Every structure is written in structure tokens, then in C-alpha cells.
Amino acid sequence: NAGVMQNPRHLVRRRGQEARLRCSPMKGHSHVYWYRQLPEEGLKFMVYLQKENIIDESGMPKERFSAEFPKEGPSILRIQQVVRGDSAAYFCASSPGLTSNQPQHFGDGTRLSIL
Amino acid sequence: AQTVTQSQPEMSVQEAETVTLSCTYDTSENNYYLFWYKQPPSRQMILVIRQEAYKQQNATENRFSVNFQKAAKSFSLKISDSQLGDTAMYFCAFMKHDINNDMRFGAGTRLTVKP
Numbered sequence: 001n002a003g004v005m006q007n008p009r010h011l012v013r014r015r016g017q018e019a020r021l022r023c024s025p026m027k028g029h030s031h032v033y034w035y036r037q038l039p040e041e042g043l044k045f046m047v048y049l050q051k052e053n054i055i056d057e058s059g060m061p062k063e064r065f066s067a068e069f070p071k072e073g074p075s076i077l078r079i080q081q082v083v084r085g086d087s088a089a090y091f092c093a094s095s096p097g098l099t100s101n102q103p104q105h106f107g108d109g110t111r112l113s114i115l
Numbered sequence: 116a117q118t119v120t121q122s123q124p125e126m127s128v129q130e131a132e133t134v135t136l137s138c139t140y141d142t143s144e145n146n147y148y149l150f151w152y153k154q155p156p157s158r159q160m161i162l163v164i165r166q167e168a169y170k171q172q173n174a175t176e177n178r179f180s181v182n183f184q185k186a187a188k189s190f191s192l193k194i195s196d197s198q199l200g201d202t203a204m205y206f207c208a209f210m211k212h213d214i215n216n217d218m219r220f221g222a223g224t225r226l227t228v229k230p
Contacts, residue, residue, distance in 0.1 A: 027145075033218070035220075041158075043206065043220040045218070045219065045220075079151075091160060093160075093218075104218055105162035106152075109160075
């Protein structure tokens with residue numbers, strides 16, 4: 001029973017490059033959430049997606065950040081032209097969706113380091 | 116908007132003793148869920164305990180229990196017989212009981228269990 005799968009676990013990028021973070025939700029889950037955890041801080045909500053739809057992106061910076069959850073394949077969090085301040089752990093979580101009252105299940109996170 | 120406050124950035128406890136982590140939240144909702152997550156140095160997010168707001172009885176999971184005071188909007192976590200493996204960041208989280216299942220986290224409390 002695979003949980004939420006995130007890859008890569010660690011990602012190193014130079015300033016100005018693009019970072020792509022992937023998240024495969026648990027089987028049967030159609031809702032995906034992305035969170036960012038800055039060093040020594042709590043999790044900050046970024047974006048909530050269902051298949052092919054962005055439901056809430058209120059926590060995502062307006063520039064350089066985008067997210068998608070296509071009909072087929074994993075959810076992608078894309079950060080363009082990365083800067084040092086983007087260094088953080090990015091967690092993905094999934095839940096079954098509309099009728100569920102279950103908490104979100106988290107992946108192990110992707111640690112993004114910007115050189 | 117919901118907010119979750121953890122007023123203790125750091126705490127420590129001697130092995131085998133009891134420690135209580137504080138959490139308060141602000142919401143106008145009546146139906147919701149509360150959670151405590153543990154994040155050990157490995158950075159995984161582990162669900163420790165959950166509480167449904169409509170339940171009067173405080174949730175317990177082995178050495179972990181909560182003191183849920185709905186009127187005061189307080190949700191503290193008590194860890195009994197602390198073990199070295201309990202050393203971790205602990206996050207309190209709030210989830211509205213609606214179709215979005217959006218969760219909001221506190222900033223976390225770093226707990227150190229001393230031998």
C-alpha cells in the first residue's frame with residue numbers, strides 16, 4: 001500500500017535554474033496539497049489541486065511558482081528562476097476528496113537546495 | 116480564515132517524565148478536526164493523534180493524549196513516559212470539515228527528550 005510518493009528526495013539547483021518537484025498521491029486519492037517548510041519554521045500551505053483543477057492557490061507566490069495535477073501522472077510543483085530563498089523542504093499531501101473526513105497523508109518531502 | 120498558534124517554540128523533558136505541548140486555534144467553524152503531527156529529524160510527517168470537534172471525549176493513543184477545550188479553542192498534547200525517540204518537531208493542525216479538507220498548521224514546537 002504505497003503512500004504519497006515524492007521525488008526527488010533531494011534536489012540541488014543553481015540560481016536561475018528551474019526546479020520541478022513531483023508528487024504521486026496515494027492510490028485512490030484525487031486531491032493534492034503542496035506545503036513549504038522553511039528551515040526551522042512550520043509548514044505553510046501553498047496550493048490545493050484536484051485532477052486538472054487548481055482549487056486554492058492562495059499560499060503560492062504569484063511569480064515563478066506554478067503547480068499542476070494532470071489527468072494522468074503526478075502533480076508537479078514548478079519553480080522557475082530559483083533564488084536562494086526558495087531553499088526549503090516541500091511536502092506534498094493527498095486525500096481521497098469530497099466525501100472524506102480523513103487527514104491528509106504526507107509524502108517524505110523534497111529538500112530543495114539552491115546554490 | 117483559520118489560524119493555529121503554538122506558543123512554545125522549544126521544550127525539553129527528562130526521559131520517562133510527562134510533557135504538555137500547547138496549541139490554540141481560531142475559527143468560526145463548528146465542525147472541524149484537530150491533529151498533532153510529529154516530524155523527527157528524518158523530516159517525515161507522522162500523524163500522532165486526531166480529534167473530532169464534535170466529540171467530547173479526549174483522544175488517546177498509547178502514551179499520547181490530548182486535552183481538547185472547544186470553548187477555549189485549545190488543543191494540547193500530553194506525552195507521558197517520554198522516550199528519546201519522541202525528540203522531534205511537533206505540529207498542531209486544524210482541518211475544516213468541508214470538501215476541501217484544507218489543513219492549517221502551527222509553527223511547531225521542538226521537543227527534546229533528555230536522557
